[in-house]
Amino acid sequence: MTPFPTDRHGLIHRAAVLSAHFSADEYRRALHTKETISVGRGVCVPAGQRSPTEWHRLKAVAASVTSDVAATLSHQSAAAIHGVEMLRPNLRRIHMTTGSPDGGYRTTTQHRHVGTFGPDEVVEIEGLRVTSLERTAVDVACSSPMGFAGALAVFDSALRKGADREVMAGLLGSRRRGAAHARRALHHADGLSENPGESWGRAQMIEAGLPVPRLQHEFRGTGANVIARTDYDWAGLLVGEFDGRVKYEKLVRPGESTSDVVIREKAREDALRRLGIVVVRWTWSDLENGRVVGVIREWLTRLAIIAA
Numbered sequence: 001m002t003p004f005p006t007d008r009h010g011l012i013h014r015a016a017v018l019s020a021h022f023s024a025d026e027y028r029r030a031l032h033t034k035e036t037i038s039v040g041r042g043v044c045v046p047a048g049q050r051s052p053t054e055w056h057r058l059k060a061v062a063a064s065v066t067s068d069v070a071a072t073l074s075h076q077s078a079a080a081i082h083g084v085e086m087l088r089p090n091l092r093r094i095h096m097t098t099g100s101p102d103g104g105y106r107t108t109t110q111h112r113h114v115g116t117f118g119p120d121e122v123v124e125i126e127g128l129r130v131t132s133l134e135r136t137a138v139d140v141a142c143s144s145p146m147g148f149a150g151a152l153a154v155f156d157s158a159l160r161k162g163a164d165r166e167v168m169a170g171l172l173g174s175r176r177r178g179a180a181h182a183r184r185a186l187h188h189a190d191g192l193s194e195n196p197g198e199s200w201g202r203a204q205m206i207e208a209g210l211p212v213p214r215l216q217h218e219f220r221g222t223g224a225n226v227i228a229r230t231d232y233d234w235a236g237l238l239v240g241e242f243d244g245r246v247k248y249e250k251l252v253r254p255g256e257s258t259s260d261v262v263i264r265e266k267a268r269e270d271a272l273r274r275l276g277i278v279v280v281r282w283t284w285s286d287l288e289n290g291r292v293v294g295v296i297r298e299w300l301t302r303l304a305i306i307a308a
Contacts, residue, residue: 004030009061009126014042028243040066056080056091063094063110064128069103071096072122072129075143078136079154081125084161087146087153087196097131097139120167134167135159141185142178149203151178151185156199159191192216197242198231200287208293211306219272227271236250237303239294241270241281278303 004012017027018192030036036044039055040062060077065294079086097113098104104114121135131139137158144150159165165186172183188206192215193199206212213232221227234241269279278299282292300306
């Protein structure tokens, strides 16, 4: 690839390219051949495989550094900067908040929210003005298209990142759209939940009135050796496991394939069953189609954890 100059964020600015004595034709050619990908007006990045959230993060950074109006990255865009995971976020628009009661607007690519900030609600990350971790989580929770489940997922993730629960509760004390389900989600939020899929499963259990499971419990075999750390368990009798693609990718060790992980997970599951523990698994498809609650309820009843 043509060695265009990049800024501290890895962005390639057309003005910087021309200043470095590359031609406008070279800049356009790189875009046309997809050596570079546009992430904003006059801004691009080297081509590469990136997740939708990572693409959104790059576009948010580009919008922030090229904006001629003072505004703070917020909502989903701030979450992407903080690394807060979200459940099925709408990433079509870059979100910023004006910091004042006016100046808001919405286009096909950007949403400027009106709103003011408290003294600790804006932070600087790599030179970017971004809403604080707590304010970001609250903004996303109140506006998530996934409702209670989306709010729970973002609060779980924020707590994993070290967010202050009391600060978030304080931000939810004021009247704002979506605050009711967000307050309920914060009550149930748990930083031990490791990803949005696990949060979504727990949200479905909570909304169905099932007992809340213990999260990330370690089961030990003979000699006190740890044989498994499980996503969910009830009374040490029933274990629930969410099988997401990202989860398996994270479990791959150096030199291993995904198949090796599947075999190791099967051995882990067999070890739990030898202890007399029932193991049930589900996938994204099961969550999407509402199959999880029925399976869990059946086993909780069979094992007399809940009444028939």
